[in-house]
Amino acid sequence: MSRLVCVGGSDAGIAAALRARELDPGVEVTVVLADDYPNFSVCGLPYYLSGEVADWRDLAHRRRADLEAQGIEVRTCTRARRVAVAEHRLEVVGPAGREDVLAYDRLVLATGARPCRPPVPGLERLGPEQGVHLLHDIGDGRRIMADLEGRRPKRALVVGAGFIGLEMVEALRRRQLAVTVLEARPQVLPALDPELGALVAETLRAEGVVVRTGCRLGGLAEEGGELRVEVLEDIGGTRRPWRATADLVLVATGVAPDSELARSAGATLARNGAVRVDRRMATGLPDVFAAGDCVVTHHRLLGETYLPLGTTAHKQGRVAGENAVGGDRRFAGSLGTQVVKVFELVAARTGLRDPEAAAAGHAPRTWAGSADDHKAYYPGARPIHLRLTGDRRDGRLLGTQMVGSRHSAVHKRIDTAATAIHAGLRVDELSDLDLSYTPPLGSPWDVLQVAGQGWSGVASQ
Amino acid sequence: MSRLVCVGGSDAGIAAALRARELDPGVEVTVVLADDYPNFSVCGLPYYLSGEVADWRDLAHRRRADLEAQGIEVRTCTRARRVAVAEHRLEVVGPAGREDVLAYDRLVLATGARPCRPPVPGLERLGPEQGVHLLHDIGDGRRIMADLEGRRPKRALVVGAGFIGLEMVEALRRRQLAVTVLEARPQVLPALDPELGALVAETLRAEGVVVRTGCRLGGLAEEGGELRVEVLEDIGGTRRPWRATADLVLVATGVAPDSELARSAGATLARNGAVRVDRRMATGLPDVFAAGDCVVTHHRLLGETYLPLGTTAHKQGRVAGENAVGGDRRFAGSLGTQVVKVFELVAARTGLRDPEAAAAGHAPRTWAGSADDHKAYYPGARPIHLRLTGDRRDGRLLGTQMVGSRHSAVHKRIDTAATAIHAGLRVDELSDLDLSYTPPLGSPWDVLQVAGQGWSGVASQ
Known part of the structure; x- marks a missing residue:
């Protein structure tokens, strides 16, 4: 009987756990996750916030009981603190600060990513209580919903017109908020060519969204129950500041890999901090695999890059889970395929x-x-x-x-x-x-x- | 200056003509077709007959003037009678019986297929005047429309529940006719597995269509202004006859290659009568290519077969046209990909x-x-x-x-x-x-x- 421990309860960690159990019903699998939301579809949050999905619980890919029925032990609200690589032990801190040590034969690190907080004066002092939000996990989503239903904000500012930013623009418009979206680059949806971004911007404007490209957040303060925003607009290379007010600000400016656990265990990191893995999702540390938003992405046309996506996390997790029980599967590589519905x-x-x-x-x-x-x-x-x-x-x-x-x-x-x-x-x-x-x-x-x-x-x- | 003649003005013939002109603006291209409808989408006929497309003229992929603007001479209502292979000459009979001889350097035969008329007693004596129809070309479609609008039939019998049969079932239901569909095989849409055919049958029934599988046409007669139909139903291997009446009968039981012109010129035919061609769409006769519903189909998994489809005709025609002007393209082969919308x-x-x-x-x-x-x-x-x-x-x-x-x-x-x-x-x-x-x-x-x-x-x- 061998023991697999997966750190992380989102796409990669759960995919690894499921695949391992599928291939080897004899393996003991434990999934350790820091929050209380195992196997949720965080990609679904904009549709919960729009009101299209009535209950956040419905965003679960599987319920905890389904995972347990697959023979997977799920430890929620449990932070992985340290990997003792040589000893094959994982130190964790569970609910109420209870410390524990999990022995493993194989370990899969799927610690995901953290949302970027741009270094904007004032931003660091503001949070959900003041109507300033990030959207990365189910907890963030529930806080935004509580804010939307509690304070009933009327004017929203979304910072970042990438995939998640635009999904949230649509969600907030559906709730009848006045929405402005800022994008630092010269176009919305910068992952597409400008000509196609222009078509998306056209739709946004037709839906009543104020679209401001070439604009970044310059400062943020709360005053008299509203958020005072300083925007820096790039006009031909010079920055023109202007001011706006909002009741709610959502920052959606990307993510960075959360690789501290792997780093402290001795894993090699890429320049952006992502864990270096080979195509078998092996970290190089004995019996330690890693997958998902915390690792580099093998791209079929680019080689090593960083492209955190749910589909990729599922695939990498599945590969890691297979190899963790003695398989020899390789991640075939990403092509950066992405799609977004905007209205x-x-x-x-x-x-x-x-x-x-x-x-x-x-x-x-x-x-x-x-x-x-x-x-x-x-x-x-x-x-x-x-x-x-x-x-x-x-x-x-x-x-x-x-x-x-x-x-x-x-x-x-x-x-x-x-x-x-x-x-x-x-x-x-x-x-x-x-x-x-x-x-x-x-x-x-x-x-x-x-x-x-x-x-x-x-x-x- | 070389001369290309294409016999046939549907998908394959026109694709060959267009491709030849695209690659070699110096080539003289003449398309000879027996009817008056060059480059029409016959696949669109069910949607004209349903009333969703208001004018049959809209079914043209391109108008005659568009073809002429591409430098293609179009000879409508012109039947190709004989290929004099050695002399590189095509004998044709044009409007009003006018005979002519076209010299060519390269010839593309795209004579298409003929609809099957099952050997049913009585069927050979009945036609559009009595409400008995085939659906293969634009002329057929216009005759059906004239019948629908003229006699205003109320009860239709569609013989054959393949792709075209089912599209016509939907079209006639949309016009509020009572529709019965007969299929000789035990399921509708026999190109799919029975379990999936059953789902399609369920939809047909939900739309008010009477679906009778294991039933073939046994006889047909016109009497007192209505069509008396004898049906032979296969019940456990024995044929039970039953009778029905209808105002309109549409026979949609497949097609057979129309290869007489090629045969008489000396081309080799497959057992079903389709012209044998290689992957370059060459017939083996000097400078004679053939493409579309009149030729065998190279299937990527089956080798030589016969699978007449518009998509394949376009591809084969394009290959023939390219090779006719000196190219060396090969038809990559069909996979029999098909799709049908049924309600x-x-x-x-x-x-x-x-x-x-x-x-x-x-x-x-x-x-x-x-x-x-x-x-x-x-x-x-x-x-x-x-x-x-x-x-x-x-x-x-x-x-x-x-x-x-x-x-x-x-x-x-x-x-x-x-x-x-x-x-x-x-x-x-x-x-x-x-x-x-x-x-x-x-x-x-x-x-x-x-x-x-x-x-x-x-x-x-």
Whole structure:
């Protein structure tokens, strides 16, 4: 009988635990997590906060009892303090400060990430009581909800127009708050090309959101029951300050790996602080694996990078769990596939954008255009805007971005591109794919094939 | 200056013409077609007949003027009578019986298919005037519409519950006709496994359609302004006849290749009469290519077969057109990917089903189950029913079938499976794919990955 301990009760830690038990019903598995929310879908928080999900408890992927029924011991409200690597022991501090030591044969560190708090004067003194929030875990979500229902704020400022920022913009608009979103970079959704970000900004504005790009938080103070915000706007390289007021401020400016436990145990960290792991998710420390938002991400086109995503955490956790019980699985690598619904629009990407590809040594060329989601004669056809990047030296598909209606299956069309990139297909092979067609749902050449043919046209010039 | 002649003005012929002109603006291209409808989407006819597309002219992929603007000469109502292979000449009979001879350097035969007329007593004497229809070309569609609007039939019998039969069932129900559908095989949509066909039958019945499987047309007669139908029902191997009446009968029981022109020119035919071509779409006759519904289909998992589909015709035509102007492109092969919308349901398949795979020498194993289209906590989640077939010897993905709501992106989820099969992925590699996820539109493990993990579970037993 061997013992596996997983530190972290979110996607990676639970995936590791489940996979280990699936493959080896004899392994004893304990999951240790710092909070009281094992196996929750933190990605669902914006939909709880919008009111679309009535009860935060419904955000659980599985309930604690389901995990226990799988033979997994779950220790909530338990902080992992130290790994004694040579002794194969994990020191923990449980509820009410109770110390304990867990012996393990294999350890999976899935300690996740921490939300970034930008170094803004005043921010460090303000928190949920004053209406200043981060959104990273279920506890954050419950605090925001308590604030929304308690103080009933009317004006919200969201700092950061990335994926989570925009989901929260939509959630707060659904609750009828006046919403302003600040983004330091020149466009919303900076993970996509500016032309597609502009389409998203258009939708935001049509939904009544005030969108301010090139703007960062300069200072924050509470005064007379409202939040006084100083914004620094970048106008041609010079910073123009302006002021705003809000009842609620949400900071969504990214995350940093939470790797302190691994570091103190002697694990090697990457420059950004993420735990270095190999493709088997091994840390190099004996019998210690790591997975999820606390580790570096192997990217199929970039090599080692850092791209914390739930899908990746599930995959890495599954690999770590398999290897922890004697398997030999390798994480196949991320392509940075991401999708977000912003009101009625869906924006998605996979692989590399042109500048990313160039920086990685490719010779990228990008085709941009649009094609209808289905035959125009059938009612309801809508354009999908695409950008397709390939390498003009070897013709390989490097990346695809799409923006379209939430009814246009953009989220699953990007998956075809992701699968093609995974398989190393050339752009001109996209037209060889036997993709489905019926007039109400598609065209004889799918939009991705239209883009591929367009790309081949420009690449040969 | 070289001369290309394409015989056939539907998907394959036009695709060949367009591709040739795209690659070689110097080539003279003439398209010869027997009817007056160049480059129409015959797949759109059910939606014209349902009333969703107001004007049949809107079914054109491109208008004649668009083709001419691409430098393509279009000769409508012109029948190709004979190919003089050695002389590189095509004899045609144009409008008003005018004979002509077209010289060519390269010829593309894209003569398509003919609808099957089952050998049913009485059927040969009945036609559109009596309310008995086939649906294969735009002329058929216009005749059905004239009948629907003229005689205003109230009771329709559709013979054949394949893709086109079911699209027409929906179209006629939308027009408020009482509809009965007969299918000789024991299930509707026989291209899918019976368990999935049953879900489609359930939807048909819920929409008020009378579904009779194991039933074939035994005889047909017109009497007193209505159609008297004899049906032969297979009950445990014995045929029980029963009678029905209808105002309109639509026969949709498949097609056969129209290869007479090629045969008479000396081309080799497969057993079903389709023109044998190589992967370059060459017939073996000097400078004669063929593509579309008149030729055999190279299937990536089956080799030579016959699977006439619009998507395939486009691809084959494009290959033929490229090679006709000196290219060296190969048709990459079909996977038999098909999708159909049946009222609010979508059914799709790609690759092989279990019995097809076994017949082709694989060692198939099939997993069946369902998974939600997106996280259950977000409103509107619906199950997608999947069947996934892999080879238990080498683990390769062989086929996937799905049935789900038209709002669940089934049509584009099947494309991920098609791309994975195209690339030769193993079932367990599906979980490596970096597919998109956001709670309103998906799950951290996509339904295809859930199915793949399920399959790996049963395959290892």
